[in-house]
Amino acid sequence: MKKIFTKTGSSSESLARTGMVETYHGKFETPIFMPVGTQATVKTMTPEELRECEAQIILSNTYHLYMRPGSDLVEKAGGLHRFMNWKHPILTDSGGFQVFSLGHLNKITEEGVTFQSHIDGSRHFISPEKAVEIQNQLGADIMMVFDECVPYPSDHEYVRNSVDRTTRWAKRCMDAHRNQDKQHLFGIVQGGMYHDLRKRSAEALIDLDFPGYGIGGLSVGEPKKIMYDVLDHLMPIMPPDKPRYLMGVGSPDALIHGVLRGVDMFDCVLPTRIARNGTAMTSEGPVIIKNAKHFESWAPLDSDCQCYCCRNYSRAYLRHLFKSNEILGLRLLSIHNISFLLELMKGIRKAIKNDCLIDYCQAFYRRYYQEELVFNFIP
Amino acid sequence: MKKIFTKTGSSSESLARTGMVETYHGKFETPIFMPVGTQATVKTMTPEELRECEAQIILSNTYHLYMRPGSDLVEKAGGLHRFMNWKHPILTDSGGFQVFSLGHLNKITEEGVTFQSHIDGSRHFISPEKAVEIQNQLGADIMMVFDECVPYPSDHEYVRNSVDRTTRWAKRCMDAHRNQDKQHLFGIVQGGMYHDLRKRSAEALIDLDFPGYGIGGLSVGEPKKIMYDVLDHLMPIMPPDKPRYLMGVGSPDALIHGVLRGVDMFDCVLPTRIARNGTAMTSEGPVIIKNAKHFESWAPLDSDCQCYCCRNYSRAYLRHLFKSNEILGLRLLSIHNISFLLELMKGIRKAIKNDCLIDYCQAFYRRYYQEELVFNFIP
Ligand SMILES: [Zn+2]
Numbered sequence: 001m002k003k004i005f006t007k008t009g010s011s012s013e014s015l016a017r018t019g020m021v022e023t024y025h026g027k028f029e030t031p032i033f034m035p036v037g038t039q040a041t042v043k044t045m046t047p048e049e050l051r052e053c054e055a056q057i058i059l060s061n062t063y064h065l066y067m068r069p070g071s072d073l074v075e076k077a078g079g080l081h082r083f084m085n086w087k088h089p090i091l092t093d094s095g096g097f098q099v100f101s102l103g104h105l106n107k108i109t110e111e112g113v114t115f116q117s118h119i120d121g122s123r124h125f126i127s128p129e130k131a132v133e134i135q136n137q138l139g140a141d142i143m144m145v146f147d148e149c150v151p152y153p154s155d156h157e158y159v160r161n162s163v164d165r166t167t168r169w170a171k172r173c174m175d176a177h178r179n180q181d182k183q184h185l186f187g188i189v190q191g192g193m194y195h196d197l198r199k200r201s202a203e204a205l206i207d208l209d210f211p212g213y214g215i216g217g218l219s220v221g222e223p224k225k226i227m228y229d230v231l232d233h234l235m236p237i238m239p240p241d242k243p244r245y246l247m248g249v250g251s252p253d254a255l256i257h258g259v260l261r262g263v264d265m266f267d268c269v270l271p272t273r274i275a276r277n278g279t280a281m282t283s284e285g286p287v288i289i290k291n292a293k294h295f296e297s298w299a300p301l302d303s304d305c306q307c308y309c310c311r312n313y314s315r316a317y318l319r320h321l322f323k324s325n326e327i328l329g330l331r332l333l334s335i336h337n338i339s340f341l342l343e344l345m346k347g348i349r350k351a352i353k354n355d356c357l358i359d360y361c362q363a364f365y366r367r368y369y370q371e372e373l374v375f376n377f378i379p
Numbered sequence: 380m381k382k383i384f385t386k387t388g389s390s391s392e393s394l395a396r397t398g399m400v401e402t403y404h405g406k407f408e409t410p411i412f413m414p415v416g417t418q419a420t421v422k423t424m425t426p427e428e429l430r431e432c433e434a435q436i437i438l439s440n441t442y443h444l445y446m447r448p449g450s451d452l453v454e455k456a457g458g459l460h461r462f463m464n465w466k467h468p469i470l471t472d473s474g475g476f477q478v479f480s481l482g483h484l485n486k487i488t489e490e491g492v493t494f495q496s497h498i499d500g501s502r503h504f505i506s507p508e509k510a511v512e513i514q515n516q517l518g519a520d521i522m523m524v525f526d527e528c529v530p531y532p533s534d535h536e537y538v539r540n541s542v543d544r545t546t547r548w549a550k551r552c553m554d555a556h557r558n559q560d561k562q563h564l565f566g567i568v569q570g571g572m573y574h575d576l577r578k579r580s581a582e583a584l585i586d587l588d589f590p591g592y593g594i595g596g597l598s599v600g601e602p603k604k605i606m607y608d609v610l611d612h613l614m615p616i617m618p619p620d621k622p623r624y625l626m627g628v629g630s631p632d633a634l635i636h637g638v639l640r641g642v643d644m645f646d647c648v649l650p651t652r653i654a655r656n657g658t659a660m661t662s663e664g665p666v667i668i669k670n671a672k673h674f675e676s677w678a679p680l681d682s683d684c685q686c687y688c689c690r691n692y693s694r695a696y697l698r699h700l701f702k703s704n705e706i707l708g709l710r711l712l713s714i715h716n717i718s719f720l721l722e723l724m725k726g727i728r729k730a731i732k733n734d735c736l737i738d739y740c741q742a743f744y745r746r747y748y749q750e751e752l753v754f755n756f757i758p
């Protein structure tokens with residue numbers, strides 16, 4: 001399998017590393033956070049604004065695009081990049097997660113999944129082959145295999161059967177993939193919270209030699225301690241020369257703990273979703289912009305931030321926009337939150353290169369959470 | 380009274396003229412359309428986007444800002460320009476129109492108006508002096524006198540009494556104005572649809588020597604023919620060396636008919652409001668972007684338009700954004716519609732300079748409305 005990942009640095013205090021991933025639409029640095037553009041748009045933002053926030057790769061959701069406007073239309077547009085005017089790398093998930101969480105699930109068989117649309121109730125069948133065909137039509141630089149994301153908690157026997165089926169599906173995805181020179185297909189490690197099943201899943205997928213690996217089925221409601229514990233056991237057996245993508249994770253603490261355990265890629269709707277609810281992530285912790293105390297505050301959201309929002313607008317103005325239900329408020333907080341997480345990841349990459357990652361993360365933790373970062377590294 | 384208007388060109392076929400208005404925050408060319416930023420933001424847009432659309436002056440609403448966030452706060456911010464980050468000219472209305480249309484009106488007396496807030500029902504009293512004080516706090520470059528905008532239709536006697544009171548209020552506004560070197564106060568001609576009362580209002584206000592004049596109480600539900608008829612009678616008596624502002628008018632036909640009768644300034648929420656409803660104004664007429672026929676259209680909204688939306692996005696993508704309730708769709712259509720009207724006004728200014736205004740407007744009319752422009756000029 002073609003190598004797409006080059007390691008460029010590592011941390012002596014953790015499993016963290018920096019790297020570069022090469023795709024048909026350009027390179028991106030890791031560790032990286034990928035803003036989510038579910039419906040072929042990162043909510044409220046233009047591609048130019050994403051670039052000003054230094055976004056290098058974005059994620060879009062296969063399930064949503066398949067339902068609306070349809071992957072046939074996106075293919076006719078010349079693919080997702082041209083459709084949405086984003087010229088840089090894109091990753092699409094497989095739709096598996098949404099089929100199991102959003103759709104009205106009807107039946108899982110060895111062949112695939114039958115479910116009803118969350119939009120109009122129409123019936124659909126998605127097999128591993130179909131998920132790959134849709135992603136080939138969308139044309140993202142990185143595609144994901146069709147997997148079952150089991151709920152938390154699930155019993156050991158159910159998860160073992162699911163893991164084995166997900167492995168068989170992964171093989172079928174690989175065989176169905178028609179555009180291997182431009183699109184890279186990642187496997188997805190499942191296994192719930194069971195260390196033996198995570199290992200079983202990882203080993204089987206490593207045998208299939210994917211160019212990169214997602215870690216799915218985490219951040220699905222389990223305590224964060226359990227997620228970190230799963231990563232502690234799993235990450236050391238993941239191939240060092242391939243990117244590792246922790247799916248659906250985007251809170252600052254989880255980004256930091258993921259990086260320390262060797263994760264390279266993250267995505268989450270969190271920064272844009274909480275922005276639209278009026279919550280900004282700042283270097284001193286979350287700010288709820290509608291709070292009365294910001295009524296007469298002429299400070300920017302975050303005086304350490306150089307984003308468009310922080311360069312130009314006061315908290316008093318942002319609060320006014322939110323109190324008045326003005327769309328510009330949603331835009332400005334989205335820009336800030338995306339900037340904030342991308343700036344955090346940039347700082348993390350720099351700290352890895354300077355081998356001072358723990359200090360960097362500790363300083364971040366103290367300001368953001370007003371508590372100590374707890375991380376025990378057993379090399 | 381300080382002269383702020385310089386005539387730079389005129390049309391031999393109509394009363395149209397080009398000019399330049401000077402304000403504390405810079406000059407703007409006329410005839411001009413002013414995008415409306417009711418709550419200290421032109422809905423969905425940043426100041427930079429407005430500039431890219433070549434907006435030269437915007438309007439904001441005194442009534443709304445007084446209610447939320449309050450003119451005291453805006454004053455503390457250093458005025459509206461700094462509060463909203465718009466460095467160019469701003470015009471504020473007096474709040475009169477909204478008090479009479481939005482607020483729950485309690486009582487009009489010679490002293491002023493008592494009404495209840497449309498937001499929280501709180502009771503307020505606004506006098507001409509108060510309206511000016513609020514506008515002095517907001518700090519817009521052009522302010523408007525506090526007037527009564529009578530409904531259509533109203534009987535002659537009611538309108539005559541109202542016009543006379545509005546004239547007395549205009550004088551009180553002028554006397555109360557505390558920032559004459561930086562802010563210019565315009566009078567507002569009222570008089571309903573009665574030619575004699577329009578003349579009575581205009582003559583009394585001209586005596587007061589305002590630096591410019593609004594024409595209020597039009598576009599309030601009367602047939603357009605009646606509005607044009609009022610302008611036909613009124614405009615020839617307006618002073619040629621002062622700007623004339625037709626308040627609340629922004630449909631392409633009314634802009635054209637206004638310009639032909641000598642109007643210099645216009646404002647309206649129309650372009651941004653219909654944008655958010657999914658209607659674009661294009662050189663070939665209105666386009667309803669959700670229509671099924673745009674499903675697979677790879678054309679821009681308007682192939683004659685050079686705006687950010689038309690340079691980068693297809694109708695198919697815009698339709699997808701609207702079908703998916705994505706904010707980016709509202710943004711892109713707002714940018715386009717504002718660009719479209721400002722481009723129309725720019726074309727009008729150029730046509731006046733080249734003295735081919737009727738041809739220009741006729742060509743626009745035929746493409747946009749598929750009908751002939753009817754305009755009889757009696758010099
Ligand atoms: Zn910021």
Ligand SMILES: [Zn+2]
Nearest residue numbers: 684686689715
């Ligand atoms: Zn356009």
